[in-house]
Amino acid sequence: MSNLLDIQNLTVKVGDKQILNGLTLAMKPGEVHAIMGPNGAGKSTLASTLAGREDYDVTGGSVTFNGEDLLALEAHERAAAGVFLGFQYPVEIPGVSNLNFLRTALNSQRKIRGESEVSAAEFMKIVKEKAAGLKMDMDMLKRFVNVGFSGGEKKRNEMVQMAVLNPTLAILDETDSGLDIDALRTVSEGINAQRRDDTAILLITHYQRLLDYVRPDVIHVMAKGKIVRSGGPSLARELEERGYADVA
């Protein structure tokens, strides 16, 4: 099977600082990969770069997604192509309701893909179903995007967005951080629901904890802007016991 995501020798600068130093990573449809690593390894930079953040400067390498040059696309085109970034710090947007935001996003993606827009009624049906699955109160979705949400609610909101937008590749940047055990379980169920033969999920995490709920196929250790080691699920335990110092 061909790769869904193929990152080759990616180098990225943020400002004057070189953050990614020739990162290579490939994922096939149906796979869940986890990237672990110490602070400052460049994990979030990788996630943001894939999502198309404009102040991140790709200085070398390539990213192929579904056979397409991902780096040639603008952020909104990447989303329409099926890439979703679960933000480590979801942004608060006063004045824009969650529902308006999500419906605009869904229809904007559909428009770019040449699909017809979903009606207000269809949209509400989808959102209600997905929100219920993530134990997200519909009243919260009527409120402004993430405004007044707790850390856990923001992360669950990210998962509602993922479920509604139904991406092919979900990159989840520390979606587990700041969650209590119940919220972690709910969020994990959301991630597992998105796990299918035709999708891939890239988890970025500091902790073994999430991986007890969402079993990855491959674990990568990242340090100093590149992947320094890859292995099966047992690698997570090894890291938990011995820390990154030995491995990275």
Place this chain on the structure above:
Amino acid sequence: MLNAAYTLYEGFAEAQDGLGAFRTAARERLATTDWPHLKTEAWRYSDLKALKAEAFAPAEAADAKVPTPLVADMGQLVFVGGHFRADLSATPAFAKTLDSTDGLALGDDAPALLAALFAGHGLALDVPTGTDGGSYEIVHIAPAEGRSAHARIKVSLAEGASLTLVERFTGDTRAWSNPAMDVTVAKGASLRHLRLIEEGETTLHTGRAHVRVAGGGAYQGFGLMAGGSLTRFEAHVTIEGEEAEAGFDGVMLAGAHQSHDILTHVTHAVGGADSDQVIRAIAAGKGHASFQGKVTVAHQAQKTDANQSFKALLLDRTARANAKPELEIYADDVKCSHGATVGELDRKAFHYLTSRGIDPATARRMLVEAFMGDALVRLTDETLMETVSTIIAGWMQAHEEGAAA
């Protein structure tokens, strides 16, 4: 000294409509009044060079095509070139020709004095006690190229009366609109007053309203500045009774070379009343938006609650915004707040929206609309909010096309 071209026009002085003494007083004061310039504190953000240089003689009666009302079924009161036109209007019983100088403010700067000097064919709206006057759209159609309009409207709401006025300024000529409104809100009466400036990109506009609100009365003004090359509006509001509510909210949209300026002065002469002001400004291109907001709380006006919020969003590096909040408080037991910020579009929020698949133009529009939301919700009425939102959307689209070109 005042431009000679303005003083040559004698037609208005001779009109037999009961405003003769008012015009004479204006004329006398004009003789010793200079044009404001950028060093005149109240005018530091509006450059009146063009008004001084170009002679905008007052417009004579002319015919014009009346635009369809913004809100379907809303009765229209039509002014053409500053003259009220009963023949084009759906005049209610409480409206009549302005024929008394009672309650008219002369003003003290040259544009205000000219508005007094050329006050002609004005309109008086006297809503009787306990009556709901309903909603009316006052359409001001700009005069011909090079002319000026000095529409004068007096609004008096008797005890317990209510009225909604949607004033709109239309037309697309290099002309000068210089309207004045004098408002009295009696006990328990309530006036909602919208001023929508949709004039063309070359029109000059200086307007003012003098408002007095009695106990338990409410005046809520809202200004939308979307059109005009130089647009200035002054709201002078005096609260004269307890439990009154007053305020002036607004949205300024300054694109290309537009300059918009809102000046408010709210005076709490009596305590126990509230005033609120929420103004939002968007400036793009070489646009310039300014807000000068002064709140005076008199010595005896205890328990006053006065709040003011101004925020400006600059869409381009070449755009400018100025804020000058002023609090003048003589009482000691009051709650007064003011806040002013000038910023750029939130890049993080923009990225969040686009990363979900929303195209950059739509994302920008969503954020700009959200930014103006605080001011728009102050309209409380859904229909009025929609009406204003439609004009804003039109400006945004024109601005985007202008920016893309």
